[in-house]
Amino acid sequence: MNTKELAKSAKEASLALLGADSELKNTALEAIRKNIEEKKEEIFEANKQDLQEAKSLVDSGEISSSTYARLKLDENKMRDMLKGIQDVISLEDPANKVLWTKELDEGLILKKITCPIGVIGVIFEARPDVISQIASLAIKSGNAVILKGGKESNHTNAKIAQIINDALSSVQNFPKNVINLVFSRDDIKELLNLDEYIDLIIPRGSNKLVKYIQENTKIPVLGHASGICHIFVDESAKPNLVNDVCVDAKIQYPSACNAVETILVHKNYKELDSLKEALVNSGVKIVENPDTFSKEYGDKIVSLKVVDSLEEAILHINKFGSGHTDSILTEDKNNAEKFMNYVDSAGVYHNTSTRFSDGFRYGFGAEVGISTNKTHARGPVGLDGLTIYKYKLFGQYQTVAPYANGEKTFKHKFV
Amino acid sequence: MNTKELAKSAKEASLALLGADSELKNTALEAIRKNIEEKKEEIFEANKQDLQEAKSLVDSGEISSSTYARLKLDENKMRDMLKGIQDVISLEDPANKVLWTKELDEGLILKKITCPIGVIGVIFEARPDVISQIASLAIKSGNAVILKGGKESNHTNAKIAQIINDALSSVQNFPKNVINLVFSRDDIKELLNLDEYIDLIIPRGSNKLVKYIQENTKIPVLGHASGICHIFVDESAKPNLVNDVCVDAKIQYPSACNAVETILVHKNYKELDSLKEALVNSGVKIVENPDTFSKEYGDKIVSLKVVDSLEEAILHINKFGSGHTDSILTEDKNNAEKFMNYVDSAGVYHNTSTRFSDGFRYGFGAEVGISTNKTHARGPVGLDGLTIYKYKLFGQYQTVAPYANGEKTFKHKFV
Numbered sequence: 079m080n081t082k083e084l085a086k087s088a089k090e091a092s093l094a095l096l097g098a099d100s101e102l103k104n105t106a107l108e109a110i111r112k113n114i115e116e117k118k119e120e121i122f123e124a125n126k127q128d129l130q131e132a133k134s135l136v137d138s139g140e141i142s143s144s145t146y147a148r149l150k151l152d153e154n155k156m157r158d159m160l161k162g163i164q165d166v167i168s169l170e171d172p173a174n175k176v177l178w179t180k181e182l183d184e185g186l187i188l189k190k191i192t193c194p195i196g197v198i199g200v201i202f203e204a205r206p207d208v209i210s211q212i213a214s215l216a217i218k219s220g221n222a223v224i225l226k227g228g229k230e231s232n233h234t235n236a237k238i239a240q241i242i243n244d245a246l247s248s249v250q251n252f253p254k255n256v257i258n259l260v261f262s263r264d265d266i267k268e269l270l271n272l273d274e275y276i277d278l279i280i281p282r283g284s285n286k287l288v289k290y291i292q293e294n295t296k297i298p299v300l301g302h303a304s305g306i307c308h309i310f311v312d313e314s315a316k317p318n319l320v321n322d323v324c325v326d327a328k329i330q331y332p333s334a335c336n337a338v339e340t341i342l343v344h345k346n347y348k349e350l351d352s353l354k355e356a357l358v359n360s361g362v363k364i365v366e367n368p369d370t371f372s373k374e375y376g377d378k379i380v381s382l383k384v385v386d387s388l389e390e391a392i393l394h395i396n397k398f399g400s401g402h403t404d405s406i407l408t409e410d411k412n413n414a415e416k417f418m419n420y421v422d423s424a425g426v427y428h429n430t431s432t433r434f435s436d437g438f439r440y441g442f443g444a445e446v447g448i449s450t451n452k453t454h455a456r457g458p459v460g461l462d463g464l465t466i467y468k469y470k471l472f473g474q475y476q477t478v479a480p481y482a483n484g485e486k487t488f489k490h491k492f493v
Numbered sequence: 494m495n496t497k498e499l500a501k502s503a504k505e506a507s508l509a510l511l512g513a514d515s516e517l518k519n520t521a522l523e524a525i526r527k528n529i530e531e532k533k534e535e536i537f538e539a540n541k542q543d544l545q546e547a548k549s550l551v552d553s554g555e556i557s558s559s560t561y562a563r564l565k566l567d568e569n570k571m572r573d574m575l576k577g578i579q580d581v582i583s584l585e586d587p588a589n590k591v592l593w594t595k596e597l598d599e600g601l602i603l604k605k606i607t608c609p610i611g612v613i614g615v616i617f618e619a620r621p622d623v624i625s626q627i628a629s630l631a632i633k634s635g636n637a638v639i640l641k642g643g644k645e646s647n648h649t650n651a652k653i654a655q656i657i658n659d660a661l662s663s664v665q666n667f668p669k670n671v672i673n674l675v676f677s678r679d680d681i682k683e684l685l686n687l688d689e690y691i692d693l694i695i696p697r698g699s700n701k702l703v704k705y706i707q708e709n710t711k712i713p714v715l716g717h718a719s720g721i722c723h724i725f726v727d728e729s730a731k732p733n734l735v736n737d738v739c740v741d742a743k744i745q746y747p748s749a750c751n752a753v754e755t756i757l758v759h760k761n762y763k764e765l766d767s768l769k770e771a772l773v774n775s776g777v778k779i780v781e782n783p784d785t786f787s788k789e790y791g792d793k794i795v796s797l798k799v800v801d802s803l804e805e806a807i808l809h810i811n812k813f814g815s816g817h818t819d820s821i822l823t824e825d826k827n828n829a830e831k832f833m834n835y836v837d838s839a840g841v842y843h844n845t846s847t848r849f850s851d852g853f854r855y856g857f858g859a860e861v862g863i864s865t866n867k868t869h870a871r872g873p874v875g876l877d878g879l880t881i882y883k884y885k886l887f888g889q890y891q892t893v894a895p896y897a898n899g900e901k902t903f904k905h906k907f908v
Binding site for chain 1: 511512611692693711715734741742746822833838839840850854856867873881883889891892893896897903
């Protein structure tokens with residue numbers, strides 16, 4: 079089956095899935111969980127093969143040692159994978175929720191109801207645990223999915239996909255071809271052109287990967303290319319606490335997209351030297367005159383700039399930021415309010431670390447990804463981001479003519 | 494100012510608008526309404542100029558007589574325009590609504606709050622009343638807008654835009670450059686490339702216009718290229734009422750996107766001849782063997798096909814339909830439920846005309862457009878479709894480290 083045929087069959091699977099209720103979906107998830115648990119040794123075997131092949135790529139410099147580390151599946155990651163599926167089972171079904179019911183007129187009832195999007199394409203890099211996570215989220219929300227993983231984890235991905243599909247084929251009434259895996263780089267190009275069958279693309283990986291995808295498809299892309307997050311230290315911020323928050327936002331996980339990249343400091347803030355000292359003591363390199371303020375270091379490096387005012391800080395953030403997450407540290411509530419209204423980012427924080435911007439920390443139970451889009455879903459995206467809605471109208475053979483000519487009028491009453 | 498500079502200044506306007514409250518926005522709308530009312534004679538003058546120039550285009554066949562009719566602004570349309578602005582004033586503000594509040598932990602409060610999208614590009618054809626409607630919706634939702642109208646209505650559009658901007662410049666604290674108008678076809682091409690500044694494109698016009706836009710931009714497009722709507726007449730449908738609904742769905746406004754294009758009839762439905770007669774008597778031409786079932790007639794023509802089963806009807810609709818609006822006529826509730834779940838369209842109806850699919854009929858008060866998208870907004874789109882949300886997190890200098898190392902745990906309690 080070529081990629082186009084595979085996408086077409088995924089579309090058919092998504093249509094068949096429209097009838098799946100919560101019970102069927104949870105049964106399918108439990109079957110997957112059980113099968114992965116039973117066959118985990120096979121997965122470790124496949125992963126060993128990937129690791130062996132990757133080792134030479136590390137030696138030749140083709141992949142980094144951090145990529146190699148992410149590739150490795152151990153007992154801990156396996157436990158997390160299994161727990162992840164269990165968590166998704168226990169989440170509320172995001173589909174078939176009645177958002178509202180409105181009586182348009184007597185005997186003419188309109189319901190706005192959540193439903194799956196259709197076919198989701200997910201392109202991710204060397205993290206084989208992503209596959210079971212995305213498959214679970216897709217099934218729970220009633221979407222079919224086409225996955226393309228990093229080539230470094232091909233053996234592990236293929237094995238996990240096979241175990242998932244074996245499990246699904248044992249579940250009565252569960253449609254075929256819901257979970258699909260493709261392997262080659264050429265497949266990515268093809269997927270990006272298949273807007274006829276694919277409704278949403280979610281890239282999970284490097285800035286470069288996400289940018290490439292955003293530039294090369296008309297299919298809606300949910301994600302973020304970069305995370306250029308800011309902290310603005312206002313005049314009235316509490317010095318010791320400022321240091322804690324800034325250090326946390328940078329060093330707790332420097333390569334995370336929600337780590338701070340630029341600290342803006344009000345010119346009247348008195349403890350700038352103490353802040354610098356705290357950063358340096360935590361191993362952070364401070365850049366006071368960067369070539370550009372739109373760079374994501376992804377490392378223990380931070381740009382630092384003194385600004386004249388709150389307004390200058392807001393302008394700076396809206397100009398150089400990526401609309402991800404930005405925080406103001408201040409004791410002035412009006413300044414906090416102004417900052418949170420005028421900074422045009424998915425997350426705007428008052429007196430807290432940018433690192434809270436995360437689906438698990440927000441309590442979504444599972445995260446599809448983090449979006450800096452201005453439409454559909456923004457910020458950390460949970461299961462809801464994989465749904466849209468449809469309108470169901472229940473009538474008694476009404477026609478519009480009498481409403482158009484004024485014979486009848488609408489009630490428009492929420493019930 | 495070239496188009497790029499104009500888009501950049503619209504972006505700045507959208508950021509300035511983030512601080513506008515309901516009162517400021519309604520004051521601006523009222524100023525617009527008043528100024529249009531006061532200067533309506535100037536608008537009629539400009540419209541006369543457009544009509545005069547368009548007349549020769551009708552004679553030479555460059556524009557149709559229906560386009561000419563849409564171009565004309567008379568007292569009735571002016572009254573509707575003014576009432577439209579009044580209606581938008583009285584709608585609830587869609588921005589700054591708290592969707593939910595969650596206590597992540599003590600003193601760490603997360604709020605999900607609606608906010609404007611940013612800059613909306615609206616490309617429409619010869620209907621000068623669209624400009625005040627879109628400007629009102631944009632202002633109410635807090636978005637800046639760049640409008641490109643049909644060249645046939647350039648004089649009228651320019652006059653209305655000038656009257657709107659004169660009114661806005663008289664409103665204290667209202668940002669400049671919120672409502673922008675461009676004129677040439679080249680501007681469209683440029684707009685479609687300005688994804689740096691424009692967040693959403695809404696095309697309102699012909700199938701050809703919408704398709705062109707969808708094919709030529711990476712900016713999210715909200716709309717529908719075609720409306721290929723179906724009615725499935727099931728075995729058990731009530732004959733006389735079937736005829737009424739089918740006739741209404743076709744002839745009440747044959748060129749509307751929600752008019753029926755294909756009627757599917759169950760092979761066991763007994764009154765097919767009576768249905769055909771009713772259609773023919775209403776002036777509808779029936780095509781039983783069309784070249785394609787994916788054509789939108791937009792006229793008093795309908796395709797008709799006898800199908801063996803509900804399942805065949807669903808497959809047909811999902812294959813040939815445009816995901817707009819589809820209706821089943823049946824006395825069998827199970828069949829209705831199955832149809833409404835498995836037909837993958839924005840509107841799925843039971844026993845009623847497809848023509849109800851409309852923002853005003855749904856009670857949205859004003860309609861941005863109708864969308865067949867699978868993300869962001871689907872079906873008739875009201876003011877809500879011009880908003881997204883941001884997360885505001887209020888803390889007390891918390892860091893993530895203690896949550897990451899297990900020292901603290903999240904509460905995740907809705908409050």
